[in-house]
Amino acid sequence: MSTRPILALISGANRGIGLAIATGLARQGAHVLVGCRDLSKGETACKALRAEGLQVRPVELDTTSTASVTRLAERIQQSYGYLDSLVNNAGIGVDDDPTLTTADRLQRTMSVNVLGPILLTDAMVPLLEASGRGRIVNVSSELASFGLRADPDWAFADFAMPIYQASKAALNSLTLSYARQLRDKGIKVNSICPGYTATEATNYAGNRTPDQAAVVAIRYALLNGDGPTGTFANDHGELPW
Template sequence: MEPKKKIALVSGGNRGIGAAVAARLAESGVLVLIGSRDLAAGQAVAAPLVAEGGEAVAVQLDVTDDASVAALAGRIAETWGRLDILVNNAGIGLDHDTRLTPVVRIARTLEVNVTGTLRLTEAMVPLLARGVSPRIVNISSELGSFALRQDPDWEHADKIMPTYAASKAAVNALTVGYAQSLAGQGIKVNAICPGYTATAATNFGPDRTPGEAASAIAALALADADGPTGGFFNEAGALPW
């Protein structure tokens, strides 16, 4: 019997690292649901993937919106009946937005990066529980690591972004918590830092491309039964918390 085609949902799949992860998964034979606040932007990412022979469907998704998340969960249940991979990629960083007060910066950042990750995860767990080798991959950041922040020789020591760092530390805490609470349902949950990558979030400054960042993320999403759970990684291996 043919193995079932895996079904993945990528939040923030319409650009940057999320779009590259969607492409990498589609190339690997996964049916990818490209979560996008603006459906047309998701469709623009899906179209070339489909033209190249992949399976990709743009779906409306705002991780801060209960109705959007519930509608998507309902649609996935009705259309596919299960989900195998959830990539919690949608994320923002507002530390450098001087128009906002620090209180507004952290409130908005936590709403997307932390509460949004939790909202989407909670809605998708019943579908993942029916999935094949179900995996949740949370896109975190080295900036959320307490250990690296305390290392003066760390290559990103100059990047002081306390509200973003707090949100990613919380994403790491959610990762550990869900890895434990979902283990009984066979769902593996890991966090990964994509590396400092050229996207709108970094003003396209670094040399690293989203495609380079996507490889390790896709590999973690497709990890087999021997794969880790409850870990924090970058492409080189385990990261300190």
């Protein structure tokens, strides 16, 4: 049996939860491709990690650009020929941006949170299949859970970012679709919720650190053959869709 390190790709990994997932995976011995729109930001993030001896490499990736996604898939094919774990982490929430029209909020959010994961997943499937143990983790949010939202006593029942919530519900739907579609290729696909986390996205208001938020994503990126597919979970276990 091969003892090569796990090769993982994380989108939106130059900061926040994505960087914490990349760091945590590298600390567990994975070779991590750190996806970033701006390569110089990725270089800066990776420099500190390399000083720790971690195997991290910044790669240019705008998940909403077919050209960017295709270029990266070709590079991974040439350099490695496989990919073990893909974490669709890049995401935005612009519901409260007063400079945007409603149409712009919808278009931007759906582009990054839904189109991006589709483009990236489709481009990486042949590499994940070549791995023989492909794993896809979609970074979603419990704010999108219809089951939780149906409970008026739920802690976030009054929370309202309708476009963001709809985008993550769409991402959860994709998790189920891809899990079914990719099962025969040995690829497991799951959604996770990192919890309310202090990052730029929340103006650092969350009550969790990025390192805490990364734990569940790392667990699902490294699932063994007995692990689930087509599920939605956080640190405490399965979440209702």
